Amino acid sequence: SQTIHQWPATLVQPVGSPLSLECTVEGTSNPNLYWYRQAAGRGLQLLFYSIGIDQISSEVPQNLSASRPQDRQFILSSKKLLLSDSGFYLCAWSPSLNEKLFFGSGTQLSVL
Amino acid sequence: QKEVEQDPGPLSVPEGAIVSLNCTYSNSAFQYFMWYRQYSRKGPELLMYTYSSGNKEDGRFTAQVDKSSKYISLFIRDSQPSDSATYLCAMSAGYGQNFVFGPGTRLSVLP
Numbered sequence: 001s002q003t004i005h006q007w008p009a010t011l012v013q014p015v016g017s018p019l020s021l022e023c024t025v026e027g028t029s030n031p032n033l034y035w036y037r038q039a040a041g042r043g044l045q046l047l048f049y050s051i052g053i054d055q056i057s058s059e060v061p062q063n064l065s066a067s068r069p070q071d072r073q074f075i076l077s078s079k080k081l082l083l084s085d086s087g088f089y090l091c092a093w094s095p096s097l098n099e100k101l102f103f104g105s106g107t108q109l110s111v112l
Numbered sequence: 113q114k115e116v117e118q119d120p121g122p123l124s125v126p127e128g129a130i131v132s133l134n135c136t137y138s139n140s141a142f143q144y145f146m147w148y149r150q151y152s153r154k155g156p157e158l159l160m161y162t163y164s165s166g167n168k169e170d171g172r173f174t175a176q177v178d179k180s181s182k183y184i185s186l187f188i189r190d191s192q193p194s195d196s197a198t199y200l201c202a203m204s205a206g207y208g209q210n211f212v213f214g215p216g217t218r219l220s221v222l223p
Contacts, residue, residue, distance in 0.1 A: 043213055043215040043216065044213045046210060049210060090155055090156070094211075096207070097206055097207045098144070098204050098206055098207055098208070098209060098210070098211070099144045099204065100144065100146060100158060101204075103148075103157070103158075104155050106155045108153060
């Protein structure tokens, strides 16, 4: 069966520091991969999605970037965090037909 | 008009009640429909998945899709305090199209 791993679960970082969140999927190949952000009391905002290695699409201009160095690995990064980057970050994967979406456990990021 | 609309609640019901959660949408191309349950500070868990129109039942949960009305529902029978969570509807037109989510309905089942 397929599983998705996302870490860390909680992260507290100072403003201006770098960020690296990692996500891996097991038990499938060539998944579509996603990064979402969920602000408190708000809906899910799609940040990045990827249909293959080194194929990344950005949905919103921002302080973040994403990379997919391997088929089942997706990384969310920032060179310098802003206060506004605080939120709950979710990695997700979908079979290539995009008929259903599975989420990781999430990372609560607090930028202070 | 938003692509997917969902009453944010909060919705409070007594234990044992039947809960009805709903979403409406505007894009007739959607053909995959999902319901997620999200506990506080946890990732959304896929609860029900339906392709095209019709009903799907899984234990206490029933998902209904009416594509002619662009309306989907999730029914929870014999609700339990452990069902207290935020429920998100989501849909997709399939390959090459991203998922669209409702804002979520916060449900509280009171013992």
